[in-house]
Amino acid sequence: MPETASVPEHVDPSTDSGTGLLADEFLDLPVASSEVVFHGAIWDVRQDKFLYAGSQITREYIDHTGAVAVLVLDDEDRVCLIRQYRHPIATREWELPAGLLDFAGESALSAAQRELAEEVDLVAADWALLVDFHTSPGGNNEALRVYLARGISDAAEVFERTDEESEIEKRWVPLDEVVDAVLGRRVQNSILAIAALAAHTSRARGWSSLADADSPWPQHPVARRLARSE
Known part of the structure; x- marks a missing residue:
């Protein structure tokens, strides 16, 4: 069984902007409202209204x-x-x-x-x-x-x-x-x-x-x- 190499130190993707390292960026946008619009046996569907690029956007997604x-x-x-x-x-x-x-x-x-x-x-x-x-x-x-x-x-x-x-x-x-x-x-x-x-x-x-x-x-x-x- 191969041995595990030393564990690299991972970078928090929310703090690496501008370094040139390819990484996703966290955004905590202003949320005007958030509510569950459907309760399922396993998952719920949530509707959020949030502000982005000067507009209010509505999106539903599985929570x-x-x-x-x-x-x-x-x-x-x-x-x-x-x-x-x-x-x-x-x-x-x-x-x-x-x-x-x-x-x-x-x-x-x-x-x-x-x-x-x-x-x-x-x-x-x-x-x-x-x-x-x-x-x-x-x-x-x-x-x-x-x-x-x-x-x-x-x-x-x-x-x-x-x-x-x-x-x-x-x-x-x-x-x-x-x-x-x-x-x-x-x-x-x-x-x-x-x-x-x-x-x-x-x-x-x-x-x-x-x-x-x-x-x-x-x-x-x-x-x-x-x-x-x-």
Whole structure:
């Protein structure tokens, strides 16, 4: 199993303007109103009215709790994949073990460890931050954090899975083959694609891009909202 290189010091993207470093920029715009206009079984739809470039703009979006995913890599550089039915696209697609944060402020690492055990009955001894991203910033505020997990063993308990998870199929696939499937457009899950390409690139660079598993997550909209309210 490759050793994790020293963790680089990450730059807060809200403070690097003008340095030439490519990074997103935080903007906390004046919000005239914000209300939930639809309460769903899993997500709500929120409507915000905010000021931008001298105009008031109205936008609706899915107000998301945030989520985590785990790219599990074994000693043979194989990735643990699951195939699960996703109703909005009517597809049983290949994915990484993943799940929602259960409540605002929940530890992302704890959530990832929980999802790994519940979805594929595994635990890991070595955790590192692989990549952060927003899944669809034009329509929701979902922030996604993907961990690299190594040092794998079986969980003490086998979880009972229900609904779409009741027929999860698990497969171990070499990382290179996962990347080939992404580039060949045979798998379409965005989390899997981004994570596999990030892991493949990081491995080629001696895992130098990995960060500490407990790294702050300033890009998470809920975390930003909580910070503004303090």
